[in-house]
Amino acid sequence: xxxxxxxxxxxxxxxxxxxxxxxxxxxxxxxxxxxxxxxxxxxxxxxxxxxxxxxxxxxxxxxxxxxxxxxxxxxxxxxxxxxxxxxxxxxxxxxxxxxxxxxxxxxxxxxxxxxxxxxxxxxxxxxxxxxxxxxxxxxxxxxxxxxxxxxxxxxxxxxxxxxxxxxxxxxxxxxxxxxxxxxxxxxxxxxxxxxxxxxxxxxxxxxxxxxxxxxxxxxxxxxxxxxxxxxxxxxxxxxxxxxxxxxxxxxxxxxxxxxxxxxxxxxxxxxxxxxxxxxxxxxxxxxxxxxxxxxxxxxxxxxxxxxxxxxxxxxxxxxxxxxxxxxxxxxxxxxxxxxxxxxxxxxxxxxxxxxxxxxxxxxxxxxxxxxxxxxxxxxxxxxxxxxxxxxxxxxxxxxxxxxxxxxxxxxxxxxxxxxxxxxxxxxxxxxxxxxxxxxxxxxxxxxxxxxxxxxxxxxxxxxxxxxxxxxxxxxxxxxxxxxxxxxxxxxxxxxxxxxxxxxxxxxxxxxxxxxxxxxxxxxxxxxxxxxxxxxxxxxxxxxxxxxxxxxxxxxxxxxxxxxxxxxxxxxxxxxxxxxxxxxxxxxxxxxxxxxxxxxxxxxxxxxxxxxxxxxxxxxxxxxxxxxxxxxxxxxxxxxxxxxxxxxxxxxxxxxxxxxxxxxxxxxxxxxxxxxxxxxxxxxxxxxxxxxxxxxxxxxxxxxxxxxxxxxxxxxxxxxxxxxxxxxxxxxxxxxxxxxxxxxxxxxxxxxxxxxxxxxxxxxxxxxxxxxxxxxxxxxxxxxxxxxxxxxxxxxxxxxxxxxx
Amino acid sequence: xxxxxxxxxxxxxxxxxxxxxxxxxxxxxxxxxxxxxxxxxxxxxxxxxxxxxxxxxxxxxxxxxxxxxxxxxxxxxxxxxxxxxxxxxxxxxxxxxxxxxxxxxxxxxxxxxxxxxxxxxxxxxxxxxxxxxxxxxxxxxxxxxxxxxxxxxxxxxxxxxxxxxxxxxxxxxxxxx
Numbered sequence: 001x002x003x004x005x006x007x008x009x010x011x012x013x014x015x016x017x018x019x020x021x022x023x024x025x026x027x028x029x030x031x032x033x034x035x036x037x038x039x040x041x042x043x044x045x046x047x048x049x050x051x052x053x054x055x056x057x058x059x060x061x062x063x064x065x066x067x068x069x070x071x072x073x074x075x076x077x078x079x080x081x082x083x084x085x086x087x088x089x090x091x092x093x094x095x096x097x098x099x100x101x102x103x104x105x106x107x108x109x110x111x112x113x114x115x116x117x118x119x120x121x122x123x124x125x126x127x128x129x130x131x132x133x134x135x136x137x138x139x140x141x142x143x144x145x146x147x148x149x150x151x152x153x154x155x156x157x158x159x160x161x162x163x164x165x166x167x168x169x170x171x172x173x174x175x176x177x178x179x180x181x182x183x184x185x186x187x188x189x190x191x192x193x194x195x196x197x198x199x200x201x202x203x204x205x206x207x208x209x210x211x212x213x214x215x216x217x218x219x220x221x222x223x224x225x226x227x228x229x230x231x232x233x234x235x236x237x238x239x240x241x242x243x244x245x246x247x248x249x250x251x252x253x254x255x256x257x258x259x260x261x262x263x264x265x266x267x268x269x270x271x272x273x274x275x276x277x278x279x280x281x282x283x284x285x286x287x288x289x290x291x292x293x294x295x296x297x298x299x300x301x302x303x304x305x306x307x308x309x310x311x312x313x314x315x316x317x318x319x320x321x322x323x324x325x326x327x328x329x330x331x332x333x334x335x336x337x338x339x340x341x342x343x344x345x346x347x348x349x350x351x352x353x354x355x356x357x358x359x360x361x362x363x364x365x366x367x368x369x370x371x372x373x374x375x376x377x378x379x380x381x382x383x384x385x386x387x388x389x390x391x392x393x394x395x396x397x398x399x400x401x402x403x404x405x406x407x408x409x410x411x412x413x414x415x416x417x418x419x420x421x422x423x424x425x426x427x428x429x430x431x432x433x434x435x436x437x438x439x440x441x442x443x444x445x446x447x448x449x450x451x452x453x454x455x456x457x458x459x460x461x462x463x464x465x466x467x468x469x470x471x472x473x474x475x476x477x478x479x480x481x482x483x484x485x486x487x488x489x490x491x492x493x494x495x496x497x498x499x500x501x502x503x504x505x506x507x508x509x510x511x512x513x514x515x516x517x518x519x520x521x522x523x524x525x526x527x528x529x530x531x532x533x534x535x536x537x538x539x540x541x542x543x544x545x546x547x548x549x550x551x552x553x554x555x556x557x558x559x560x561x562x563x564x565x566x567x568x569x570x571x572x573x574x575x576x577x578x579x580x581x582x583x584x585x586x587x588x589x590x591x592x593x594x595x596x597x598x599x600x601x602x603x604x605x606x607x608x609x610x611x612x613x614x615x616x617x618x619x620x621x622x623x624x625x626x627x628x629x630x631x632x633x634x635x636x637x638x639x640x641x642x643x644x645x646x647x648x649x650x651x652x653x654x655x656x657x658x659x660x661x662x663x664x665x666x667x668x669x670x671x672x673x674x675x676x677x678x679x680x681x682x683x684x685x686x687x688x689x690x691x692x693x694x695x696x697x698x699x700x701x702x703x704x705x706x707x708x709x710x711x712x713x714x715x716x717x718x719x720x721x722x723x724x725x726x727x728x729x730x731x732x733x734x735x736x737x738x739x740x741x742x743x744x745x746x747x748x749x750x751x752x753x754x755x756x757x758x759x760x761x762x763x764x765x766x767x768x769x770x771x772x773x774x775x776x777x778x779x780x781x782x783x784x785x786x787x788x789x790x791x792x793x794x795x796x797x798x799x800x801x802x803x804x
Numbered sequence: 805x806x807x808x809x810x811x812x813x814x815x816x817x818x819x820x821x822x823x824x825x826x827x828x829x830x831x832x833x834x835x836x837x838x839x840x841x842x843x844x845x846x847x848x849x850x851x852x853x854x855x856x857x858x859x860x861x862x863x864x865x866x867x868x869x870x871x872x873x874x875x876x877x878x879x880x881x882x883x884x885x886x887x888x889x890x891x892x893x894x895x896x897x898x899x900x901x902x903x904x905x906x907x908x909x910x911x912x913x914x915x916x917x918x919x920x921x922x923x924x925x926x927x928x929x930x931x932x933x934x935x936x937x938x939x940x941x942x943x944x945x946x947x948x949x950x951x952x953x954x955x956x957x958x959x960x961x962x963x964x965x966x967x968x969x970x971x972x973x974x975x976x977x978x979x980x981x
Contacts, residue, residue, distance in 0.1 A: 003823065006823040006824060006826075006827055007823065009827060010818075010823055010826070010827075013836075013837050013838050016836075016838040017811075017838045017839055017840040017843075018840065020838060020840050020843055021840035021841075021842050021843065024840065024842050024843055025842065
């Protein structure tokens with residue numbers, strides 16, 4: 001290829017290359033332009049951003065400056081030499097300096113001289129060790145020379161290789177003051193407590209004594225050095241108190257404060273009673289780290305307490321003594337009363353003239369009243385001890401009511417007032433479970449009172465069966481009178497013991513004032529409440545409600561035997577009785593019943609007699625006897641099979657239930673409480689031994705006088721007798737009429753007319769009575785009473801004559 | 805591959821072997837042969853051109869590349885005299901290649917893909933230089949080093965060691981005489 005061609009081709013390549021280069025350059029210049037454009041935009045947006053940031057920074061700076069300048073904290077800066085470069089207004093205000101007085105001055109100008117060394121060394125350490133931030137409290141000194149406590153934070157920073165301190169300090173003088181005050185008040189309270197004779201003891205969690213305060217050491221006699229570090233319980237308590245204390249301490253560990261009493265053993269070995277108030281105390285993280293015990297010497301109180309307990313025991317003992325006294329008194333009175341009443345009864349059965357009979361009957365009534373009073377006192381003592389129990393038995397209620405009616409009819413009639421008992425919704429065959437004796441006692445008391453306090457009008461008992469439900473019958477009892485009534489202010493009082501509406505009442509009406517108190521308690525025992533409505537001058541109404549369980553009719557063996565018609569002929573009875581008058585009485589009664597009686601003085605003698613192989617059908621055993629009492633003797637007898645099941649009946653003047661149970665438990669078969677009537681004794685013996693028909697009977701006729709007149713002419717004798725019966729029957733009618741008319745004259749003439757016939761046919765005692773009635777100087781009342789008594793006996797004479 | 809390499813190669817070929825050879829190797833390599841120093845061309849093209857020249861002249865590729873390196877260095881001296889102002893000797897210059905010269909090159913030719921040259925001064929007269937490039941043009945680098953020594957009128961023994969077989973990493977131990 002020729003050279004030219006080659007050059008042309010090279011040129012062509014270079015032209016092409018140049019064009020390519022130009023394209024590349026154009027492309028690049030375009031790119032440059034675009035880049036330039038976008039750079040310009042970026043620049044603009046950067047400028048905007050910078051402007052915005054600048055504003056923000058200025059705002060922030062302004063805020064910070066505001067913060068700093070309005071801060072309640074002192075804020076200031078120093079250079080590394082400690083020269084102040086800035087102080088905020090609060091710093092100037094609190095220090096009292098102007099800005100020009102601080103800037104350029106050493107910070108030591110602001111530090112109290114006393115603390116300067118300490119502060120200087122503190123910040124030197126921070127500077128050397130390059131500690132970024134520190135905190136310290138110290139008193140600042142103001143321009144006026146006053147000290148001001150501040151808490152200061154110092155931040156160290158290094159700017160352009162140079163150290164700088166920024167201080168933020170807060171006025172803590174208030175807090176410091178409070179701390180000081182707290183210390184002072186702590187001291188104050190501690191000294192108060194110390195001066196109050198309270199012994200303080202600080203104990204750690206393990207019971208070790210941390211600190212014993214002076215009053216505590218004085219209390220115990222220890223030096224505080226002898227106590228500190230020792231275990232409190234071991235050193236100060238007796239072993240038996242340690243367990244108690246451990247319990248307390250575990251409670252205190254759970255953070256419960258407590259007050260308790262314990263004995264502390266003093267250094268000299270004696271003990272002292274203290275009241276401990278223990279409270280736990282805590283560290284700043286609220287962990288219980290120990291407790292403070294405050295000890296109050298209560299030995300004196302403790303002594304008083306013991307004395308009080310003793311006094312209480314004595315009082316309680318005396319209360320028991322009172323009950324015992326009552327029981328004894330009851331026994332001691334019943335014993336002679338038994339003799340009095342028994343023998344009075346015996347005497348009343350003998351031939352007496354009217355006056356004698358009248359006196360004896362008065363003795364009997366008085367004795368019964370005395371017995372009633374003793375029973376009342378005993379009941380009250382049982383009630384106050386809560387020992388009174390109801391003796392619940394099947395009872396035919398209406399028959400009880402009829403008994404009550406009969407018992408009071410005469411008394412009401414005598415006072416000239418009406419008395420009535422009404423019952424509703426009840427039949428005679430209805431039986432209930434109840435204590436007939438106590439119900440009777442209550443109703444008797446209420447009715448007795450009503451009659452006693454009513455002079456005209458009427459007294460009534462109304463019994464209503466209200467409802468029957470679940471086997472119970474609900475009753476209301478009302479005793480209403482038209483008597484004197486009870487003033488409002490006395491209504492509450494009348495149920496109290498020994499209280500009557502007016503003290504004068506007891507003078508006018510008699511009575512002990514025990515009845516209502518007892519009745520109220522009995523009604524409560526029966527599940528009711530005794531109420532009263534009364535208006536003075538118009539009358540009173542006592543009422544209560546109660547319920548009785550219904551029950552089937554019970555057939556009771558009829559033990560009632562009329563003692564006057566029967567006897568225990570040939571029955572061998574051993575009587576153990578130490579009181580002579582009672583020996584006399586029982587001997588008389590049993591003798592009348594034709595018993596074979598042997599009397600011994602005590603239980604030992606009973607055993608002696610039985611040992612001699614003497615045989616008896618029954619033993620009447622007094623309980624309280626010298627040498628050996630009845631219970632002991634009974635137990636001996638029951639232990640010996642040879643004596644078999646010989647009936648033993650207790651005769652006890654101790655009427656309480658416990659005594660009765662003792663008798664039955666000892667092996668006795670029954671009991672009779674003194675005083676007893678002949679009828680009661682007879683019935684009791686009849687429970688064990690069948691009585692024989694008696695031939696012995698007190699007779700009111702004496703035909704010797706008649707026989708002397710008839711001279712053996714029996715026909716004439718009979719005619720005389722039938723004439724007497726006929727005539728006397730008429731005379732009885734006339735005399736009764738006379739009694740109701742109080743016709744003295746006529747009575748005197750009638751009995752006078754009867755006198756010869758009486759002297760022929762009747763016993764002397766009747767003739768004596770006639771003679772008495774005839775007497776002119778006799779009071780009318782007395783004459784009526786004697787006449788009544790005479791009529792009673794005259795009827796017996798007629799009966800005897802007819803049945804002869 | 806930077807256009808300078810191509811334009812300098814064409815220029816060197818023309819100067820050494822004439823325009824005919826230039827035309828021949830362009831034809832032989834099957835390339836357009838139009839290059840501008842501010843353009844960028846595929847690396848394979850230069851290798852094709854070098855291979856074509858080798859066939860045309862029956863001179864080994866390595867020798868051609870080494871010579872091309874020397875030529876290139878001279879061209880650098882002409883075009884960028886400022887590069888050489890601060891260096892008092894070859895070692896100083898070589899030690900500045902990576903940190904100074906390449907930094908400037910990148911500013912002018914942002915698309916340039918440059919090899920790395922690490923240097924370790926083993927003694928006052930002893931320098932180790934490690935070439936690393938996927939272009940595997942260790943011989944070209946040798947020519948450049950030699951050109952540098954020539955420029956500073958220094959004589960040195962250069963020991964070339966292939967660190968890997970492909971020649972992408974080559975150590976040069978330069979010991980001044």
